[in-house]
Structures are given as C-alpha cells and as structure tokens.
Amino acid sequence: MIIEAILKINPNAKVSVEHTGDIDTSIINWLEGTIPIPVADIKAQFPIVEFDMALDELRAKRNKLLQETDHYALSDQTLSDDMRTYRQSLRDITENLTTVEQVKAVEFPTKP
Secondary structure (H helix, E strand, O other): OHHHHHHHHOOOOOEEEEOOOOOOOOEEEEOOOOOOOOHHHHHHOHHHHHHHHHHHHHHHHHHHHHHHHHHHHOOOOOOOHHHHHHHHHHHHOOOOOOOHHHHHOOOOOOOO
16 A cells, blocks of 8 residues: 555655555665655555545446446347346446445445
8 A cells, every 4th residue: 555655646656665564664665766755645645545445446346247237238138227227326336435434335236
C-alpha cells in the first residue's frame, strides 16, 4: 500500500520499499532522482488507496458476474426483464459508494 500511496501523490515516482512492518519502520528507496515525499503525506493517502483497492475488488467480482450473463445479452437472444434488471443492478452497484465500509457492505443482487 505504501507504493500505491506514493503513486497517488506522484504517478511518475520511481521507488522501492523494504517492508519491515508499517510505514514508520519500512525503508523507502527513492530512485532515479525522485524527490522524497514526507511520510505524513504518504500516510494521508492510505484511506484513499484502501478505498480504491476495495472498489477494484468489488468491480472485479461485479465484472465476473456480468460476464457470466453476457450470453443472455447477445443480439440473437431475447433478454428477459428480470435479467435486464439484474445486469443493470450489477452495473449500478458501485454508484454512491464513498467509504470502504460501504464497499464491504454491498450485497449483490440475486441472479434470476
């Protein structure tokens, strides 16, 4: 998570991290002239990185469920209203989520 937080601040940062526990005990090696970022600034990015990671995991699960029903949405198939609603619910599942707790509390719709 340390590298992800650094890249939130400086997407072009070249860095390696020797993890020895938490960020306070880890060794950050700034490479290729990358200007070091204060540890407090890196720590401030942790909630954002944690949210992004949780959302990425949710999207991956959602995308897998959508992919499992893609064959129902082919042009030579008639998509039932229940399946259309299910698929739209899956696509809308990430809307209005602003916290990791909300992401983790998402309940997926039941496949018809």
